[in-house]
Every structure is written in C-alpha cells, then in structure tokens.
C-alpha cells in the first residue's frame with residue numbers, strides 16, 4: 549500500500565517542501581501505525597522548516613507537530629489499542645503524512661463522534677493554552693489576562709479557555725483579527741495602531757494579572773509593564789523574530805534564535821531582581837511533556853472532554869488536502885489567519901453529485 553508524505557528537503561522557504569509517494573511504513577516493536585485524518589499546521593512547523601525552532605530535526609524530515617488519526621496496524625508487543633480506534637498524538641515532526649508509525653505510549657484516545665480537524669487543534673494549541681493558564685500562571689475566575697496574538701491558533705485557544713475559566717480578557721490583534729477577539733469575549737487592542745501598555749492602563753487602572761506573550765525579545769519587557777504588582781508574563785514564542793523579516797531562509801536563523809533565548813533569560817532574571825514582583829516565566833509544551841508526560845495526557849483528555857461537551861469550539865481557518873501543505877504554510881506565514889489551518893490527508897472522496 550502506498551501513501552503520500554511531505555518532506556522538508558533543506559532549511560528554507562516554502563519551496564523546500566516536497567510531496568513524495570512511497571510505501572506505507574511498517575510498525576516496529578511497541579509501535580502503532582496510524583492513518584492520519586487531520587494534521588495541524590502551526591508556526592513551529594514553519595520555524596522548523598526554516599531551521600530556527602529548537603526542535604528542528606536534521607533534513608530531510610517530515611514536518612507536523614500534531615495529528616488525529618485511526619489505529620491502522622499494531623506492531624509486536626502492543627496491547628490495549630485496537631485497529632479502528634481514534635487517537636491523537638504530538639510527535640513534533642512527522643504528522644504531514646498519510647500514515648505514521650508511533651510508539652504506543654504517545655497515543656491518547658479520542659472520543660468517537662468528534663471532528664478530527666477540531667480535535668487536532670487541541671493537541672498543540674489548546675494544551676499549550678491550558679497548561680500556560682492552569683499550570684504556569686494558575687489564574688482563576690475574575691482575574692485579568694492580556695493575550696497577544698489573540699486571533700491566532702494559540703491566541704483563540706487562550707480566549708476560549710479564559711472564557712470557560714471566568715477571566716476578564718484583553719487581546720492584541722491586527723484590525724483583521726479584532727472581530728475574532730470580540731466574538732470570543734475579549735476586548736481587542738490593535739497592536740499596529742495602539743500602544744497596548746497605555747491601553748491596558750487606561751482600561752484596567754492597575755494592570756493585568758497575566759500576559760501571554762508569543763512575541764518574545766524586547767516585547768516581553770513591554771508586556772511586563774502591563775502587569776499589576778505580583779502579576780506574571782508567560783513567554784512562549786519568538787513570533788517577533790520571524791515576522792517582519794519575511795519567512796525565508798536568507799537570514800541567520802540560529803543566531804536569531806540564540807539572541808532571542810538570551811534576551812528571555814535576562815528578562816526572567818530581571819523579573820526576580822526588580823521590585824514589584826512582576827515575573828517573566830517561560831513555557832514550552834515539549835519541555836513540560838518530557839518532564840511530566842502524565843500532565844500532557846491528562847490535560848489533553850480534559851480538553852477532549854470539553855470539546856465533547858461543546859464547551860470549547862476550535863476555530864478552523866481553512867482545511868487543505870495533504871498535497872497542498874506548501875500553500876497551507878504559505879497562507880500561515882503571510883499572517884492575518886484567524887484560528888488554525890489543518891491538513892486533511894485520507895479525506896473521503898466527495899459524495900457523487902455533491903457540488
């Protein structure tokens with residue numbers, strides 16, 4: 549049996565992606581072969597293609613942080629899962645494929661009846677949002693949160709989970725993203741036209757309890773200025789190091805990443821040393837998953853249950869066939885996308901007579 553897989557042939561722009569057709573992989577001892585129904589497209593995928601993400605594998609590699617699929621074949625020594633069962637996983641790379649083999653311990657059961665494209669949004673974006681909110685910041689009802697990049701994949705997840713948790717929400721977005729922020733219960737702040745620190749002071753007086761900052765670099769320090777005493781900035785990305793310079797490989801990606809990490813470390817230290825108890829703390833889903841794999845599993849199961857109860861509704865920006873992974877990444881890289889882009893390999897053919 550053959551399948552389609554996407555590979556990154558070299559670190560670089562979207563033209564580094566190639567579609568290959570090959571025999572499906574065979575599961576080894578302890579592995580399960582999964583037929584992929586949905587694979588998320590995220591900025592970390594693009595950063596890995598560019599060679600600037602900390603989790604970048606050596607080329608050639610198949611991108612794709614997260615997937616939802618169906619158990620297709622069991623390797624030796626595997627028990628407790630059956631072919632046909634729906635599962636989710638976060639392999640970090642490899643999900644842009646028709647079939648993928650994964651260690652059984654990586655699989656989390658997905659309740660029947662959920663849309664695989666909606667369910668896949670939970671794996672990277674919602675677990676990130678949930679853990680930052682409940683494990684890093686530990687915010688509670690009535691507290692105020694400022695969410696940067698609020699119309700994006702993780703941003704919309706933070707808005708929805710903040711709504712479920714009873715938080716007062718503020719979100720920075722471009723003017724295109726403002727309606728998404730208000731629809732999800734946040735007060736939008738236009739990051740291109742307004743000074744968000746001044747705006748937060750005007751709207752709240754003393755500042756917010758937590759800022760979720762995916763921009764990194766000097767932006768973390770601005771975010772700290774929006775905090776009330778005792779508040780914290782959770783820093784979780786480096787969007788500012790990739791946006792504005794164009795997503796191409798002609799710039800010194802690794803140097804950029806190390807500079808961003810050094811600035812991060814300086815701000816964490818300064819947050820502890822300066823008065824006001826306004827802290828800057830880092831969050832990394834992959835680091836926490838390695839340290840506390842049970843938390844990842846437990847939090848994803850809790851989120852799948854919230855989806856089953858329709859308490860959260862992931863926003864899907866667009867669905868693409870696997871073969872159009874390049875167009876999907878180009879769209880995400882160009883900005884202005886509201887919600888998550890999802891690849892749908894193995895989609896059933898359209899019904900005869902369907903438009």
Ligand SMILES: NC(=O)c1ccc[n+]([C@@H]2O[C@H](COP(=O)([O-])OP(=O)(O)OC[C@H]3O[C@@H](n4cnc5c(N)ncnc54)[C@H](OP(=O)(O)O)[C@@H]3O)[C@@H](O)[C@H]2O)c1
Nearest residue numbers: 591697700701702722739762784785786831832833883884
């Ligand atoms: N640490 C972790 O564990 C972890 C996990 C998941 C993701 N991440 C990181 O989180 C970041 C976001 O990922 P994503 O998939 O959610 O990306 P995304 O969907 O592209 O969202 C990013 C958002 O940021 C907005 N934005 C750009 N510049 C901004 C600025 N100066 N101020 C406020 N908003 C701005 C964009 O709006 P416009 O397009 O309208 O400009 C976009 O809506 C990435 O850096 C990713 O690596 C980290």
